[in-house]
Amino acid sequence: MGVVLFECLTGRPVFEAPSLMALMPRHLDEVPPDPVSLNPQVPPPFGRLILRALARRPEDTWQSASEVLRALEAV
DSSP: OHHHHHHHHHSSOSSOOSSHHHHHHHHHHSOOOOHHHHOTTSOHHHHHHHHHHTOSSGGGSOSSHHHHHHHHHHO
């Protein structure tokens, strides 16, 4: 969900690279850019929601679809 929202609101993928081999380490080592920095029309709370959806560690993201729904409703 986070990747789809990111791409819809910024018009670009989360990470870009010239090849798959160059892209893979970016996914592992880099922090996704803030969607608000790429599209100032994205409200900051929605940008934070997207970044949380992109979190790598399971404990840093939502544990259920109902948690995601509550977060979306709050934004």
